[in-house]
Amino acid sequence: MTNSQPILPSFGLNWRSNRSHREWLFEQAGNLFDFFQHGLINPAGGFFDLDEAGRPIAIGNPVRQIHNTTRMVHCFSIGALLGRPGCDAIVDHGMDYLWKAHRDARNGGYVWSLNDDGPKDDSKQAYGHAFVLLAASSAKVVGHPLADRLLDDITQVLEERFWEEQHGAVAEEFTRDWQPLSQYRGQNSNMHLTEALMAAFEATSHRTYLDRAERIASLIIGRHAASLGYRVAEHFHADWRLDREYRGDDMFRPYGTTPGHWLEWARLLLQLWSLGGQRHTWMPDAARELFRQSIELGWDKDKGGFFYALDWDDKPRLPLKLWWPCAEAIGAAAFLSEHSPSAFHEQWYRALWGFAENHLIDHRHGGWRPELSEDLNPSATVFAGKPDLYHALQACLIPLFPATGSLTKVIRGDL
Secondary structure: OOOOOOOOOOOOOOHHHOHHHHHHHHHHHHHHHHHHHOOOEOOOOOEOOEOOOOOEOOOOOOOEEHHHHHHHHHHHHHHHHOOOOOHHHHHHHHHHHHHHHHEOOOOOOEOOEEEOOEEEEOOEEHHHHHHHHHHHHHHHHOOOOOHHHHHHHHHHHHHHHHEEOOOOEEOOEEOOOOOEOOOOEEHHHHHHHHHHHHHHHHHHOOHHHHHHHHHHHHHHHHHHHHHOOOOOEOEEOOOOOEOOOOOOOOOOOOOOEOHHHHHHHHHHHHHHHHHOOOOOOHHHHHHHHHHHHHHHHHEOOOOOOEOOEEOOOOOEEEOOEEHHHHHHHHHHHHHHHHHOOOHHHHHHHHHHHHHHHHHHEOOOOOOEOOEEOOOOOEOOOOOOOEOOOHHHHHHHHHHHOOOOOOHHHHHHHHO
């Protein structure tokens, strides 16, 4: 028995109900806030990217990407809900930069990246706009004064520019003046939009958000993943035919399939099923299958960790072990353990935290290591520094609250 193969626990001993484990989770979340909170703010606007010790990577005129700005607004809105001092100032700083810098006041929408001189990549990406919706929704929950204006604006942009009613999903990318950049359609942006649409529904009670989340899930999982044995296809043509040959950027659009996204969808489906009144009976079964397949095909049974990307023969194409698939697996295991209790889900919940503790959590510098080699040594092929709070923080907090909604909703309901 190696440490990559979890030991079957005695069923009924639930770590999520264990007081000591819950205290440990809160401590881990606090450690993450400690690492990011005090070196994050760029006085010129937006947020710094941090190195492995939590120092700004580039102080001169660094590029700020929209997914980092928006995720920090979301995460520190969560911190504010948890009563952590100082989080409200970070939310305010991020919201101001979103509205005054990322937002394209002339053409509408939000540019992908910029520095002090203006836009660096002025494209309008569905992935980035999904996170603007998430940030606006989270900021609304904490009562930020800009939240309603931002929420109304991003909702209109998504409706008028991105949403394709005939497909029940969004188009991918446009130039600054809204010319299509490609015929590519991607599941990753639609998956994160599903997450954001649920948060917007919870923040506003407007049913259209939830209806669209359900339509995206039906397309990506109910139609495509189900037909592929619950492997989630990433890349599509404009008419949503699968594109098996697409090769894009390894950070956001790796060739093949990405088991981490199967895990992310497992949790999102159960959340969507709960929010929708448990009407879509296919969703829990699909969530269980997505989790099972990610373990069966994506987990390295020799060394441990999830392979980043598989080819279409289910062989590792990018054998790196990134932090975020493990974080998403923890959230999925927590949701499944509540909605489909079993020794299998409990054993993997424990094993995943064991892997994170032994390999991903940086006990010297703080934060989580973003990338490991196939042999579990720290590496920097795709990611450098400590690029993200969002995935690791949610892994720490999701198991502490009811598996019924977004963290902002369930934390607020627990107050």
